[in-house]
Amino acid sequence: MIVVTNRIPVASGHEIDFEDRFRNRVHLVDQAPGFIRNEVHRPKPMKFDHETGAFVPDPQADGYYEVKTWWESLDDFVAWTRSDAFAEAHANRPPKEMFRGPSQLDVHEVFLTTDESRGES
Structure with a gap:
């Protein structure tokens, strides 16, 4: 199983x-072969305050939205990116001013999970 993360600076x-x-x-x-799930994470820029032992907002931190998709295999993800459905899903591009920089795509292989429905890989 792999997780693809698109870090987006909104x-x-x-x-x-x-x-x-x-x-x-x-x-x-959601209908692509090998697709497991999709999550969109909203940034919560925080830092740990060692004096109080608490997490506090960090207004100077640059947060990123993260769009994560889980796939059965890298081949399934690559097939999605080459599909007509992918082109259709990404056809309505947002305005450039919606972003403060380029996004970053990361791919990770899941080698261990505590998700009992998935088992250990």
């Missing part, structure tokens, strides 16, 4: 529009 003031794009998506990826 510009200040565009968060609601960005989130609405995912709330209103057409769910084409």
Whole structure:
């Protein structure tokens, strides 16, 4: 199993529009062979305050939204990116000003999980 993470730097003031794009998506990826699940993570820029022993907001930190998809295999993910459904899902590009920089794509292989439904890999 692999997890693909797209780290997206959303510009200040565009968060609601960005989130609405995912709330209103057409769910084409959900039907792709090998697809397991999709999650969108909202940034919560925090830091640990050693004096108080608490997490506190960090207004100077640059947070990133993370769009994560889980796949049975890398081949399944690659097939999705080459599909007509992928092209359709990404056809309505958001305006460039929605972002404060380029996104970063990371791929990780799951070698251990505590998800009992998935078992150990």
